[in-house]
Amino acid sequence: MSTSRNRGRSTGHQRGASDASQQQRREEKRAQFEAPKSRTGLHVAAAIGALVVVALVAFVIVSNRGGGETATATAAAAPGADVTMPVASVNDGEARFFTYDAGGTTVKYFVLADSDGKVRAALDACEVCYPQKKGYSQQGDSMVCNNCGQVFPAKEINVITGGCNPIPLKRSVKGDTLTISVESIQSGAQYF
Numbered sequence: 001m002s003t004s005r006n007r008g009r010s011t012g013h014q015r016g017a018s019d020a021s022q023q024q025r026r027e028e029k030r031a032q033f034e035a036p037k038s039r040t041g042l043h044v045a046a047a048i049g050a051l052v053v054v055a056l057v058a059f060v061i062v063s064n065r066g067g068g069e070t071a072t073a074t075a076a077a078a079p080g081a082d083v084t085m086p087v088a089s090v091n092d093g094e095a096r097f098f099t100y101d102a103g104g105t106t107v108k109y110f111v112l113a114d115s116d117g118k119v120r121a122a123l124d125a126c127e128v129c130y131p132q133k134k135g136y137s138q139q140g141d142s143m144v145c146n147n148c149g150q151v152f153p154a155k156e157i158n159v160i161t162g163g164c165n166p167i168p169l170k171r172s173v174k175g176d177t178l179t180i181s182v183e184s185i186q187s188g189a190q191y192f
Contacts, residue, residue: 081182082179082180082181082182083098083100083179083180083182083185084177084178084179084180085111085177085178085180086176086177086178087113087119087173087176087177087178088176090111090112090113090119090178091113091117091119092113093112093113093114093115093141093154094112094138095110095111095112095136095138095143096110096111096112097109097110097124097135098110098111100182100185100186102185102186102188102189103186103189105189105192106192107123107185107186107188107189107191107192108123108124108125108135108192109121109122109123109124109169109180109185109188110122110124110136110143110166111171111178111180112138112143112154112157113154114141114153114154114155114157115141115154115155116155118155119171119173119178120154120157120158120171121157121158121168121169121171121178121180122143122157122158122166122167122168122169123166123167123168123169123185123188123191124136124166125166125167125188125191125192126145126163126164126165126166126167127162127163127164127167127191128148128163128164129145129147129148129164130191130192132147133192134146134147136152136166139151141153141154141155142154143157143166145164148164150164152164152165152166158171167188167191169181169184169185169188170183170184171184
């Protein structure tokens with residue numbers, strides 16, 4: 001009898017050990033599935049941070065389109081007349097960006113005086129990068145394509161044409177007045 005009792009006790013003891021082992025395995029499994037939950041908050045925070053960065057980059061890119069400055073709308077004094085402005089308003093070496101409504105298409109262009117004081121005028125587009133509609137921005141005495149990064153000295157605007165060079169506009173200075181050919185501006189509508 002004592003043998004059967006010992007067996008019963010052994011079996012009970014083994015069962016207890018087996019239950020403890022199963023309990024330990026359950027806790028290990030639970031810990032395994034709970035661990036990712038603690039990292040989930042970190043993942044969510046990282047995703048939100050990434051979205052904020054993307055939104056900021058998109059804002060900067062969009063605000064830099066067309067030179068990154070507020071463009072001033074221009075209009076001819078009369079339908080079909082050329083656009084005129086005082087030379088004094090554009091002769092400080094700073095590029096000024098303008099828009100012109102060419103029959104429902106907004107044509108963007110800029111005007112600046114080079115280091116010699118010669119007034120330059122060109123579309124805010126080139127023959128290569130115009131589909132991206134990013135235009136140019138000024139860096140010192142040069143204009144830079146916002147799409148490809150090529151640099152164009154102000155003295156070469158209206159002189160060198162084609163490729164990624166700013167598309168020149170016909171302009172003239174008489175006395176204190178800059179005149180830009182409205183026909184030249186309107187023909188640039190195809191780039192916008």
